[in-house]
Amino acid sequence: MKEEGKVKKRISYKKEYLKLKEELEFKEKELEDTQKRLSFAEKKIGDLKKDLASADKEAEEYLDYLKRLKAEFENYKKRISREGKKVAELAIEDLIKQLLPVMDDLERALNSARHSKDLSILTEGVEMVLNQLKSLLKKQGLEEIKAEGEEFNPYLHEAVMQVSFSKYPDNLVVEEMRKGYKLNDKILRPAMVKVNKRTDKTKRDNQSPR
Numbered sequence: 001m002k003e004e005g006k007v008k009k010r011i012s013y014k015k016e017y018l019k020l021k022e023e024l025e026f027k028e029k030e031l032e033d034t035q036k037r038l039s040f041a042e043k044k045i046g047d048l049k050k051d052l053a054s055a056d057k058e059a060e061e062y063l064d065y066l067k068r069l070k071a072e073f074e075n076y077k078k079r080i081s082r083e084g085k086k087v088a089e090l091a092i093e094d095l096i097k098q099l100l101p102v103m104d105d106l107e108r109a110l111n112s113a114r115h116s117k118d119l120s121i122l123t124e125g126v127e128m129v130l131n132q133l134k135s136l137l138k139k140q141g142l143e144e145i146k147a148e149g150e151e152f153n154p155y156l157h158e159a160v161m162q163v164s165f166s167k168y169p170d171n172l173v174v175e176e177m178r179k180g181y182k183l184n185d186k187i188l189r190p191a192m193v194k195v196n197k198r199t200d201k202t203k204r205d206n207q208s209p210r
Contacts (some may be wrong), residue, residue, distance in 0.1 A: 098136050105129045145180035147173050147191040156180060158190040168196040 109125025145156050152159060152171045160177055168174055173193045180191030 095140070099133075102129055102133050102136065105132060141184040142188075143182045145182055145187075145191045147176040147180065147193050149173065152193070152195045155187065156190055157193045157195075159195045160192050161194040162197045163194055164199045165196055166198065168198075170196060170198045172196045 105125070106129045109122060109129060112125060113119070113122035147157060150157075150173050152173055157173060157180070163174060165174065172195070173191075174196050175194040176191055177194060178192035181188045
């Protein structure tokens with residue numbers, strides 16, 4: 001009986017040993033898996049840190065590029081503004097130089113008129129200066145808008161008065177009150193005109209036999 005009890009104890013110890021060994025091996029395997037996962041996570045974190053550092057560097061480079069681009073654009077705007085002012089100043093200077101002879105001729109015409117009682121001299125002088133001024137402005141692209149005898153055009157003409165004549169077609173400009181001008185096809189001011197608007201009566205008069 002004693003021998004049988006000892007055998008049972010040995011069997012019980014062996015089972016406990018095998019059970020503990022199995023648990024230990026499971027724990028070791030679990031620890032090994034955890035270490036692998038931790039190693040993978042550490043590697044992933046390291047890669048993310050590298051990517052973040054690269055992204056930060058790239059962002060700094062883009063920011064630096066944008067700052068340089070902004071500075072270059074500001075310098076470009078300032079340069080264009082300076083050049084634009086210079087071009088405008090040169091254009092004004094050139095126009096004034098061309099107007100100076102016109103002023104000289106006008107002063108000569110006035111001086112001649114002061115020393116003469118003949119008004120025709122003043123008239124001729126003023127006409128000469130006016131023609132000279134027109135020629136100068138024409139070279140700069142100034143053009144008179146045709147008005148009298150033309151069909152009324154609201155883009156070119158400003159109707160300030162209406163008349164009703166049977167001898168003129170409807171909507172015809174019969175008189176120019178003030179000249180209009182274009183500069184390189186741009187309307188500077190429309191011509192002020194008198195326009196014919198035929199009433200029913202003038203239309204009947206025009207259609208009736210004579």
